[in-house]
Amino acid sequence: MNYSLKIFSVFGIPIELHISFLLLMLAIYFVALFNLIPGVSLTIAVLITLLFVAVVIHELTHCYVAVGYGVEIERVVLLPIGGVSQMKELPKDPHQELRIAVVGPLSNLVIAGVLYPFYLYFGHALSTDLNFLLYYTILLNLLLGLFNLLPAFPMDGGRVLRAYLAERMNFIRATKLAASIGKQLAIVMAIIGILIVNPFLIFIAIFVYVGADQEYNVSMTNTLLEGIRVKDIMSSEVKTVNPSDSVDSVLKLMFQHKHMGYPVIQDGEIKGIITFHDISKLPEDQRYRTVEEFMTKKVVVTDPREEVASTLEKLTNNRIGRLPVLENGQLVGIISKTDVMKALEMKKTTLSQ
Numbered sequence: 001m002n003y004s005l006k007i008f009s010v011f012g013i014p015i016e017l018h019i020s021f022l023l024l025m026l027a028i029y030f031v032a033l034f035n036l037i038p039g040v041s042l043t044i045a046v047l048i049t050l051l052f053v054a055v056v057i058h059e060l061t062h063c064y065v066a067v068g069y070g071v072e073i074e075r076v077v078l079l080p081i082g083g084v085s086q087m088k089e090l091p092k093d094p095h096q097e098l099r100i101a102v103v104g105p106l107s108n109l110v111i112a113g114v115l116y117p118f119y120l121y122f123g124h125a126l127s128t129d130l131n132f133l134l135y136y137t138i139l140l141n142l143l144l145g146l147f148n149l150l151p152a153f154p155m156d157g158g159r160v161l162r163a164y165l166a167e168r169m170n171f172i173r174a175t176k177l178a179a180s181i182g183k184q185l186a187i188v189m190a191i192i193g194i195l196i197v198n199p200f201l202i203f204i205a206i207f208v209y210v211g212a213d214q215e216y217n218v219s220m221t222n223t224l225l226e227g228i229r230v231k232d233i234m235s236s237e238v239k240t241v242n243p244s245d246s247v248d249s250v251l252k253l254m255f256q257h258k259h260m261g262y263p264v265i266q267d268g269e270i271k272g273i274i275t276f277h278d279i280s281k282l283p284e285d286q287r288y289r290t291v292e293e294f295m296t297k298k299v300v301v302t303d304p305r306e307e308v309a310s311t312l313e314k315l316t317n318n319r320i321g322r323l324p325v326l327e328n329g330q331l332v333g334i335i336s337k338t339d340v341m342k343a344l345e346m347k348k349t350t351l352s353q
C-alpha cells in the first residue's frame with residue numbers, strides 16, 4: 001500500500017492519494033482535454049473530481065470522530081472506491097468503533113439526501129452540464145455510501161458488523177464471525193458476477209474476500225498481543241559471541257543450544273548479530289574464519305518496554321528472525337519471532353476456552 005502520495009494533512013493526519021486514483025483522474029482529464037474518446041467531456045472529468053471530494057469528506061468524518069475519541073490515525077489513503085484510515089490502534093469500546101465506522105458512509109448518504117431535493121425542484125432550470133453533474137454527484141454519493149456499508153471487511157460495514165457483534169461476544173469471536181460473513185458475501189457476489197458476466201463485480205468480490213482475511217489476521221494478532229511487552233516474553237539469558245570467534249565455534253554453539261542467532265558483543269557493546277543462515281553454507285575448510293566477516297552489522301534492536309505488537313512489525317518489515325533487547329545501551333535479552341508466535345498461540349488457547 002505504499003503507492004500513494006501525500007497531498008495535505010488534516011488534524012495532523014497525512015492524507016495520501018493512491019496512485020490508482022491519481023492516474024484515473026489524470027487519464028480522464030487528458031482524454032477529456034484532447035477529445036480522445038467521444039462522450040468523455042470535461043464534465044466527466046469534473047465529476048471524477050467531485051468523486052474525489054466525496055471520498056475526502058467520507059474519510060475526514062471518520063477521522064473527526066476517531067480523533068474525538070482519542071484514537072490516533074497514522075494516515076489516510078484515498079482510493080477511487082473509498083478510502084482507508086489507518087488507525088494506530090483500534091478503539092477499545094465497540095460502541096466507539098461502530099460510530100467511527102458508520103459516519104463515513106453516512107456522510108455520503110447525507111450529501112446525496114441533501115442534494116436530491118435540489119435536483120428534483122431546480123434541476124430542470126440548470127444547464128444540461130450542471131444538471132448532469134448534480135444527478136451523478138447524488139448517484140456517486142449514494143453508491144459510495146451503500147457500497148461502504150456492505151457488511152464485509154475491509155468496508156466500513158464490516159467494522160460496523162464487528163462492533164455490533166463485539167457488544168454481544170468477545171472481540172476475537174466477533175472478528176472471526178464478521179470476517180466469515182464478509183467472505184460468504186464475497187462468494188455470493190462472485191457467483192452473481194460470473195452469472196451476469198460483470199467483471200467489476202468479480203473484482204470487488206476478490207477485493208472483499210482478500211480484505212476479510214487480512215483484516216481478520218491483523219486484528220486477531222493485535223488483539224492477542226495487546227498489553228504484552230517485550231520484557232514479558234524475551235529470553236533474558238542471552239548467549240553472546242565475540243567478533244573474533246571462529247565460525248566453527250559458533251556453529252557448535254548453535255547445535256548445542258538450538259538457538260539460531262546470537263548477538264555479537266565486544267567490550268560490552270553490541271557490534272552485530274550472527275545467524276545460522278549467515279554461516280551455514282560456508283565450506284568446512286573455511287570455518288576458521290571469524291564471526292566479524294559474516295555478521296549483520298546494522299542491528300535492529302528493541303526495548304524491554306516496547307509493545308510486542310510493534311516488535312513483531314519490526315521483525316516482519318526487516319524480514320529478520322530475532323531482535324536483541326537493549327536497555328540504556330546494555331543487552332538485557334533477545335526476542336525471536338518464535339517467542340512472539342508462542343505467546344500468540346498461548347493467548348489464543350486461553351481465550352478460546
Ligand SMILES: [Zn+2]
Nearest residue numbers: 104105148156
Ligand atoms: Zn469509510
